Amino acid sequence: MSSIVMIVPFKDLADRSKEACLKSGTQIPIYNVKMDKVVEVAKEVESSGAEVIISRGMAALKIMESAVRIPVVSIPINGFDLLRAYVNAKKLGERIGIVDTPKMISSVESLEAILDIKIEKIPVHSLNEIEQAVNILIEKGIDVLIGKFTYVQSAKRMGVKSVMLKSGVDSILQAIREAENIVRVRRKEIKRTKQMQAILDFITDGVISVDNKGIVTVCNPAIEKMLNIPYGNMIGRNIDDLLSNSRISTILETEKEEINRIQEINGMKMIANHIPIHHENQVLGVVSTFQEINKLQQKEQEIRKKLADHGHITKYKMDQIVGESEKFLQAISKAKKYAKVDSTILLTGATGVGKEVFAHIIHSESSRSKGPFVAVNCAAIPAALLESELFGYVEGAFSGAKKGGKMGLFEMAHRGTIFLDEIGEMEELLQARILRVLQEAEVRRLGDDRVIPINIRVIAATNRDLEAQIAKEKFRSDLYYRINILNITIPSLQERKEDIPILCQHFLKELSSNVGKELIGFEPEAIKLFQTYDWPGNIRELRNIVERSMILSPEKTISYSTVLEAGGSPFEKLTQKNEWDVKEMIADTNNQGLLENEKAYINRVLKQVNGNKTEAAKILGIGRSTLWRKLTHNKEGGPK
Ligand SMILES: Nc1ncnc2c1ncn2[C@@H]1O[C@H](COP(=O)(O)OP(=O)(O)OP(=O)(O)O)[C@@H](O)[C@H]1O
Numbered sequence: 001m002s003s004i005v006m007i008v009p010f011k012d013l014a015d016r017s018k019e020a021c022l023k024s025g026t027q028i029p030i031y032n033v034k035m036d037k038v039v040e041v042a043k044e045v046e047s048s049g050a051e052v053i054i055s056r057g058m059a060a061l062k063i064m065e066s067a068v069r070i071p072v073v074s075i076p077i078n079g080f081d082l083l084r085a086y087v088n089a090k091k092l093g094e095r096i097g098i099v100d101t102p103k104m105i106s107s108v109e110s111l112e113a114i115l116d117i118k119i120e121k122i123p124v125h126s127l128n129e130i131e132q133a134v135n136i137l138i139e140k141g142i143d144v145l146i147g148k149f150t151y152v153q154s155a156k157r158m159g160v161k162s163v164m165l166k167s168g169v170d171s172i173l174q175a176i177r178e179a180e181n182i183v184r185v186r187r188k189e190i191k192r193t194k195q196m197q198a199i200l201d202f203i204t205d206g207v208i209s210v211d212n213k214g215i216v217t218v219c220n221p222a223i224e225k226m227l228n229i230p231y232g233n234m235i236g237r238n239i240d241d242l243l244s245n246s247r248i249s250t251i252l253e254t255e256k257e258e259i260n261r262i263q264e265i266n267g268m269k270m271i272a273n274h275i276p277i278h279h280e281n282q283v284l285g286v287v288s289t290f291q292e293i294n295k296l297q298q299k300e301q302e303i304r305k306k307l308a309d310h311g312h313i314t315k316y317k318m319d320q321i322v323g324e325s326e327k328f329l330q331a332i333s334k335a336k337k338y339a340k341v342d343s344t345i346l347l348t349g350a351t352g353v354g355k356e357v358f359a360h361i362i363h364s365e366s367s368r369s370k371g372p373f374v375a376v377n378c379a380a381i382p383a384a385l386l387e388s389e390l391f392g393y394v395e396g397a398f399s400g401a402k403k404g405g406k407m408g409l410f411e412m413a414h415r416g417t418i419f420l421d422e423i424g425e426m427e428e429l430l431q432a433r434i435l436r437v438l439q440e441a442e443v444r445r446l447g448d449d450r451v452i453p454i455n456i457r458v459i460a461a462t463n464r465d466l467e468a469q470i471a472k473e474k475f476r477s478d479l480y481y482r483i484n485i486l487n488i489t490i491p492s493l494q495e496r497k498e499d500i501p502i503l504c505q506h507f508l509k510e511l512s513s514n515v516g517k518e519l520i521g522f523e524p525e526a527i528k529l530f531q532t533y534d535w536p537g538n539i540r541e542l543r544n545i546v547e548r549s550m551i552l553s554p555e556k557t558i559s560y561s562t563v564l565e566a567g568g569s570p571f572e573k574l575t576q577k578n579e580w581d582v583k584e585m586i587a588d589t590n591n592q593g594l595l596e597n598e599k600a601y602i603n604r605v606l607k608q609v610n611g612n613k614t615e616a617a618k619i620l621g622i623g624r625s626t627l628w629r630k631l632t633h634n635k636e637g638g639p640k
Pocket residue numbers: 320321322323349350351352353354355356357358421462463506539540543
């Protein structure tokens with residue numbers, strides 16, 4: 001379908017329109033239809049894709065008033081048309097009269113002034129004034145009436161000569177040019193609207209715009225989602241019918257903008273901005289944007305995380321932490337319970353028992369698990385640096401301060417957990433600052449006077465006896481009571497030796513890629529050796545010796561002698577002291593406790609190989625019959 005279409009009710013106008021099209025070199029479809037069919041045809045051409053309709057007089061008016069939405073250009077009557085009609089009228093009589101709209105009458109006045117002629121004029125404002133106006137002109141004694149179709153019909157009925165006022169080719173050309181301009185502007189407008197809509201569709205803030213009466217004219221998908229009202233139900237409706245507390249009506253009254261206002265809409269906390277649209281000292285409407293506060297907080301969190309870019313995430317999850325002993329399970333059960341609350345936790349225990357591992361799993365089991373986990377080793381960072389690391393600083397806070405300042409670890413932990421390891425090593429001055437952070441839930445960067453609110457959970461850890469430190473005035477008692485709200489003491493490895501076999505097996509698997517070897521297991525004697533040692537360095541030390549054994553082991557199963565070699569002098573000392581002999585102990589069937597351990601270990605190996613005894617015996621480095629004997633020993637109570 002052509003973008004411009006002409007719908008004209010008269011044959012002669014259709015002919016002149018064809019002539020105008022020929023003259024202008026444009027091809028415009030021309031529909032010559034009866035007056036009562038113009039709207040119907042207009043609707044058809046609109047739905048076929050026409051962008052502008054050209055019509056005339058009454059026909060144009062009818063289309064404009066119908067449901068047709070595309071623009072309608074009315075063919076005008078210009079000065080030449082008027083002059084042409086006057087010349088024709090003059091041929092029919094001396095005294096000329098004209099009835100038309102006030103606009104046309106003013107054109108007639110110009111013509112009178114230019115040609116120094118006199119025409120009787122009656123302006124009419126509506127169709128029902130026509131009869132009366134023609135009557136007045138007849139009474140005034142006119143010979144000929146100039147008018148449009150309806151007026152001429154009326155004059156004919158009253159027996160007065162008449163000349164029809166017709167649009168000439170140049171008026172039609174004028175209408176074609178106007179229609180072409182409208183198509184151009186309209187296409188530009190459609191493009192701009194599409195761009196605007198794409199922006200509105202893309203942004204995550206809810207956007208709504210109303211006119212000066214509060215009627216919604218624009219809205220985007222984000223606001224539809226926030227309010228749970230579909231687009232179609234929003235456009236054209238009064239904002240007060242959609243939202244009881246939008247404040248948009250107030251903005252229309254006060255004409256003053258409101259920025260960053262916290263509002264509750266549909267039970268959601270939002271940050272709203274309302275901006276009145278001013279034009280030539282008038283308010284045309286209001287544009288409002290809405291952001292959900294909790295989404296903003298999530299974004300802030302993501303940004304904080306990205307800015308920090310230190311991979312502040314938990315390394316351990318519950319399934320990566322190993323232990324079956326009662327003491328260990330008690331500590332784990334406490335950790336799970338404490339994870340559900342937000343209070344500060346103090347983890348105590350010797351070095352290497354797994355305090356940091358516990359801090360990680362408490363965080364990952366807590367509601368903060370999606371937030372950052374920031375671990376700070378208070379003993380590893382030089383005291384002079386620790387303060388600026390923890391609190392951050394602003395540019396120029398001290399000589400050597402980074403350009404643009406730096407975010408502190410407390411800020412980085414916002415909405416997550418900060419783990420203050422070895423808190424017992426912290427300087428007293430810093431202890432006081434930490435206490436303030438815990439009490440006020442806010443930090444101030446070095447050199448800054450602004451305070452930054454933070455939402456963090458603190459887990460502290462120490463292998464020192466903090467009460468003894470307090471007695472020696474090396475640790476602030478107020479900080480101790482503040483961090484010791486919940487407490488977990490992690491048992492040493494010596495207290496949970498029964499966990500050694502499973503820990504060894506766990507590290508064997510965990511370290512295989514580090515070591516580049518897939519090892520199967522340990523000889524029972526090797527495990528016994530592990531279980532006899534005191535482990536001052538706890539799990540960390542065990543892990544190290546397992547790793548060393550893996551590297552040293554020539555076989556797939558790590559032997560007693562490999563472990564002895566890996567354990568170095570502390571292990572050698574054990575055997576030299578001759579306090580025990582592992583091999584003997586295994587043979588010592590009177591030693592019921594050890595036998596139990598051995599049996600448990602054998603069963604675990606069996607489980608790993610799905611009960612295949614040949615395979616299990618191979619892993620254990622013993623024969624099938626020995627395996628059978630060991631398994632049946634206790635069950636039957638004998639052979640001793
Ligand atoms: N239950 C466990 N299961 C598996 N691995 C563990 C377990 N506990 C500790 N580990 C391992 O032991 C090593 C030491 O643990 P961690 O660093 O948590 O100890 P720590 O008590 O915080 O030590 P320190 O007091 O020296 O800081 C880590 O490599 C960790 O992977």
